[in-house]
Amino acid sequence: MNYKLVFKSAILSGEIMLRNGAETYRVEDTINRILKTTNFQVIESFVTPTGIFATLDDPSIEMITYVKRVDKRTIHLSKVTLTNDVSRKYCTNQLTIEEAYEKLLEIKDKPAYSNLLVIIATGLAAGFFTIVFSGRFNDFIISTIIGSTLGLVDILFKKLNIYKFFYDIVGGCIIALVAILFTKFIHFGSNFDLIIIGSIMPLVPGVAFTNAIRDTIEGNLLSGISRGVEALIVAAAIATGVGVVLKLYYLLSGGGLL
Amino acid sequence: MIIQVVGAFFATLFFCIIFNISRKQLLFCGINGAIGWLVYLLTLNMNSIVLSTFLGALVVSIISHILSKIRKTPVTVYLIAGIIPLVPGAILYKAIYNIVIQDYDMSSFYGIQSIELACAIAVAIFLVASVTKSSRRTK
Numbered sequence: 001m002n003y004k005l006v007f008k009s010a011i012l013s014g015e016i017m018l019r020n021g022a023e024t025y026r027v028e029d030t031i032n033r034i035l036k037t038t039n040f041q042v043i044e045s046f047v048t049p050t051g052i053f054a055t056l057d058d059p060s061i062e063m064i065t066y067v068k069r070v071d072k073r074t075i076h077l078s079k080v081t082l083t084n085d086v087s088r089k090y091c092t093n094q095l096t097i098e099e100a101y102e103k104l105l106e107i108k109d110k111p112a113y114s115n116l117l118v119i120i121a122t123g124l125a126a127g128f129f130t131i132v133f134s135g136r137f138n139d140f141i142i143s144t145i146i147g148s149t150l151g152l153v154d155i156l157f158k159k160l161n162i163y164k165f166f167y168d169i170v171g172g173c174i175i176a177l178v179a180i181l182f183t184k185f186i187h188f189g190s191n192f193d194l195i196i197i198g199s200i201m202p203l204v205p206g207v208a209f210t211n212a213i214r215d216t217i218e219g220n221l222l223s224g225i226s227r228g229v230e231a232l233i234v235a236a237a238i239a240t241g242v243g244v245v246l247k248l249y250y251l252l253s254g255g256g257l258l
Numbered sequence: 259m260i261i262q263v264v265g266a267f268f269a270t271l272f273f274c275i276i277f278n279i280s281r282k283q284l285l286f287c288g289i290n291g292a293i294g295w296l297v298y299l300l301t302l303n304m305n306s307i308v309l310s311t312f313l314g315a316l317v318v319s320i321i322s323h324i325l326s327k328i329r330k331t332p333v334t335v336y337l338i339a340g341i342i343p344l345v346p347g348a349i350l351y352k353a354i355y356n357i358v359i360q361d362y363d364m365s366s367f368y369g370i371q372s373i374e375l376a377c378a379i380a381v382a383i384f385l386v387a388s389v390t391k392s393s394r395r396t397k
Contacts, residue, residue, distance in 0.1 A: 020278075021277070021334070022332065022334065023334060026332060026334070075276075075277045075278065076277070076278040077274075077277050077278055077279045077280075077332075077334065077335050077338070078278050078279055078280035078283075079278070080332055080334065080335070081279075081280060081283070081331050081332060081335060082280075084331070084332050085330075088330070112278045113275055113278055117275060118275065118276060121272040121273075121275035121276050122272070122276055124268065124269075124272045125269050125272035125273045125275075125276060128265045128266075128268040128269035128272065129265070129269045129343070129347075131261065131262065131265030131269075132262050132265040132266045132269055132295065132343060133262075133348060134262060151276075193351070193352075193355070196351055197347060197348040197351050200347045200348075200350070200351055201269070201273075201342070201345070201347050202273070202276065204342075204345050204347045204350070206338060206341060206342045206345050207277070207338050209341075209345065209376065209379075210334070210337055210338050210341055210383065211334070213379075213380045213383050213384060214334070214337075214383065214387065217383075217384050217387050217388065217391075235350060238350070239350065239353070239354045242351065242354050243354045243357060243358055246354070246355065246358045247358045250358055250359065
């Protein structure tokens with residue numbers, strides 16, 4: 001058996017999952033399951049949101065240890081699903097390790113939805129959330145415009161390699177600015193609050209929050225805490241962005257116009 | 259109310275595109291989000307947002323676990339999608355807004371409420387996950 005390839009596949013699948021928004025315990029579970037197919041004595045993996053550590057040891061081989069730092073994290077859940085599939089198939093002997101490794105490499109380079117589609121989706125998500133919170137049709141249109149702008153800025157910032165937290169602050173500013181522009185100056189939308197609430201939703205750290213809880217339940221306390229802090233900081237950044245613009249407008253308009 | 263639930267369906271669906279969930283799952287994720295919001299709205303007249311959010315999140319988690327068993331997909335995919343409408347974005351905004359107009363009583367009220375809501379969602383996910391986990395062990 002090519003145990004080195006098994007080890008490499010395990011690390012690769014762990015890396016793909018961690019990079020694309022899987023919970024930490026799921027990553028550990030996947031790595032362990034793949035490593036277990038070697039039937040070696042010592043199988044250990046430790047995963048945090050920023051890195052993977054794994055060890056394989058047996059009397060018959062030299063001990064292998066691997067440390068993989070994972071710095072950039074995005075959310076691409078279909079990659080998580082696909083990797084899960086491959087590891088499930090490999091562990092039930094439906095795939096050989098060579099095929100599995102091949103498939104993992106394919107998944108790693110799998111393209112996301114196109115930029116244009118993401119921009120439109122962000123817009124419509126914001127728009128429909130305004131409807132969910134009982135907004136009117138005019139509000140829907142404005143939120144869609146704001147959301148699309150957010151999607152555009154997000155893609156731009158990712159290309160320029162700007163910190164995620166800065167995007168959240170800028171995003172908050174954009175939401176408040178455009179909402180004020182439309183409702184107070186153009187007098188198009190009727191409900192200022194609902195537009196902002198709907199448009200905030202694409203920024204709200206839902207994934208970090210859900211994963212923080214699920215990691216904590218599974219006993220991965222370190223990951224739970226770090227993801228929880230991530231969610232908190234994102235929330236604070238959005239609040240800062242929206243708050244600063246609102247405050248400025250409040251002061252400039254003499255306090256009466258909000 | 260129907261409009262709101264349909265809105266929740268589409269909002270969740272488009273959210274899934276942002277998260278790059280594969281095409282096959284989009285419909286299920288959307289339905290999950292809509293059902294969560296429906297439960298939230300139906301229980302809202304019991305006069306407690308926290309309880310409604312809890313129940314909504316509970317139903318969403320149960321559905322997510324069932325879906326993930328049937329469709330052999332990680333729970334996260336459905337769970338994240340379904341929870342999104344319930345995440346307290348609106349309350350967070352109200353907390354900020356009240357800081358801006360210097361009504362600190364209201365802002366701390368909403369601030370604490372958003373923490374309560376987050377905890378309610380957390381406990382709901384926690385409960386369902388614990389139950390499914392123990393049933394997995396006993397098999």
